Amino acid sequence: MEKIGIGLIGYGGIGKIHTLCYKDIEMYYPGQLPEIDLAAVCASNPESAKRAAKEGGYRTWFTDASALIHDDDVTVIDCSLPNFAHRTILLEAIAAGKHIYCEKPLALNGAEAREIATAAAAAAKTQVGMTFNYRFIPALLRAHELVQAGALGEIYRFQAEYLHTGYENPEKPLSWRLQHDKSGGGALADLGAHAIDLMRWLLGEFEAVRAMTHTYITERPVSLGAKEKGAVTVDDAAWLQVRLKNGALGTIEASRFSTGVLDELRFEICGEKGALRFNLMDANYLYWFDASRKGGTYGGDQGWQRLDTVQQYPGASIPPARSILGWQRTHAENQYQFLKAIAEGKTPQPNIIDGLRAQFVLDAAYLSARQGGWVEVEQE
Ligand SMILES: NC(=O)c1ccc[n+]([C@@H]2O[C@H](COP(=O)([O-])OP(=O)(O)OC[C@H]3O[C@@H](n4cnc5c(N)ncnc54)[C@H](O)[C@@H]3O)[C@@H](O)[C@H]2O)c1
Structure with missing residues (x-):
């Protein structure tokens, strides 16, 4: 090629x-x-x-x-x-x-x-x-490396959130993102899709979910400044309880009504041997708790370590790996890895199966929010 x-x-x-x-x-x-x-x-x-x-x-x-x-x-x-x-x-x-x-x-x-x-x-x-x-934030590549190496042991619990603001103003007009037939879902499909993908990639496949959704503002101007209003037909926020196939239990929240927040994709994962924390607004670092470190007088060696993952992309010629990371760089890396895979005749990661499985989790969550109770996630 x-x-x-x-x-x-x-x-x-x-x-x-x-x-x-x-x-x-x-x-x-x-x-x-x-x-x-x-x-x-x-x-x-x-x-x-x-x-x-x-x-x-x-x-x-x-x-x-x-x-x-x-x-x-x-x-x-x-x-x-x-x-x-x-x-x-x-x-x-x-x-x-x-x-x-x-x-x-x-x-x-x-x-x-x-x-x-x-x-x-x-x-x-x-x-x-x-x-x-x-997936292409160095902190999350490091998190993936730690989980894959078994550093956390059995996963006990996880809590992932993707929180945005910007929809609290009732004058914000309707758009494709607020109409179910055009978006397939609201905060959960838009933001939650990322959190679902990350938990799948880091921890394993979803087995079942129980969900609740809410729409705070149910009608909005059909266009900016218009008097005429139309119905909002998607969730402004969603809360999921999750059971993974490997038995790990956790929660996922997605919200466009998180006052005071800009772009917080954050999670905490606790396992038998250690724990991880991450927040997109602090994307240069992964926080790692190694449970094997000994306690002692005044706490000994126990505590959270901040790993300097910053902008470490193996093989990248610029910018220096110590330079702070930006959102755009994560897209460039996703695109680079995709193009590299097709140039080499390999299957890209993430691929259509990841898209499909995230969509099945979304479907199960929306069904649960409508009918109540746990819903098994469809498998391809
Ligand atoms: N991964 C991320 O960080 C991220 C961020 C934002 C959006 N997205 C995703 O990207 C997609 C687009 O979102 P967006 O925020 O860019 O939306 P947008 O509304 O800003 O842009 C969509 C564009 O598509 C154009 N368009 C619509 N129909 C078209 C057609 N038939 N032919 C040509 N152009 C057409 C529109 O005019 C508009 O310019 C969505 O699937 C969204 O979920 C992903």
């Missing part, structure tokens, strides 16, 4: 971040990948598509996603579209034999996700990578 032609569909908030990151990869990892060619971008109308091509540095622009998918210069379809638009684009990209890099969540629900995964499994040429970018 001489070149990887990127065709990005959906040049909104995250499409712009992906674009920035594709440009950064050669600087982080010089000579490690075939040339990344920003071949084409697709936006909703000619003005925004033209602007996207100019701003993002894409050679061609489209307003018709099918035309982009079938462009011969496009090797990878980057799906940065709102959730309701994923299914159609992904199925068409699979049929056209293109690789896919898809934002979370994979689709609107488990049925759609299964349909996409089935089509992808039957397509010899397509690899599907998922954006679960928080």
Whole structure:
């Protein structure tokens, strides 16, 4: 493979971040990948598509996603579209034999996700990578390394939260994120998907969940400043009790109504031999408690250690590993690892199975919130 032609569909908030990151990869990892060619971008109308091509540095622009998918210069379809638009684009990209890099969540629900995964499994040429970018924070790569090495022993409990603010103002208008038919879910599908993926990746598969959801503001202006109101049909917050297949028990909370918080993805995991703590707003460090360290007078050697994980990406040429980490770098790493996998003919991590399994957990949680009680998580 001489070149990887990127065709990005959906040049909104995250499409712009992906674009920035594709440009950064050669600087982080010089000579490690075939040339990344920003071949084409697709936006909703000619003005925004033209602007996207100019701003993002894409050679061609489209307003018709099918035309982009079938462009011969496009090797990878980057799906940065709102959730309701994923299914159609992904199925068409699979049929056209293109690789896919898809934002979370994979689709609107488990049925759609299964349909996409089935089509992808039957397509010899397509690899599907998922954006679960928080896996690529060095602190979390270190956490994964510790758990895999058995440093925590049996996992007793975990508590994961993804908390945002910004929806408390009742004048904030409706958007696709607040409408169930367009998003598949609210805070849980949007934020909780990340926490679910991290707990799956770190600790193991989900067996069953019991959930409660809540919508604080049930009607909002249909557009900014409009008098007319429309119904909010998703959760503003969700609380899950979780049982993993390996017996570990925990909780997950996702909320857009966390006053005073900016972007807090945080967790605590306690095991037989040790414990871990992480907070995205303190992303340079992983906190590790080694239960084998001896106590003594005044506490002896026991206590939490702060591990300097900072920006340690093996093989990256810049910036220095001691430089503070940023959110954008986690996306660049997710994209780099995906492109490296397809260039080497390997299965990317995370991939469509991770997208599918997260979606099954979301489905089980929403079903539990509606009917009450524990719900078993569907397995592919
Ligand atoms: N991993 C992360 O950190 C992260 C962060 C934000 C969003 N996301 C995910 O990214 C996806 C997009 O979210 P966003 O925040 O960028 O949304 P957004 O609303 O900001 O952007 C979506 C863009 O897609 C465009 N669009 C819609 N239909 C289109 C079509 N048919 N053809 C071309 N363009 C079309 C819209 O005009 C808009 O510009 C969602 O799945 C979301 O869950 C992930």
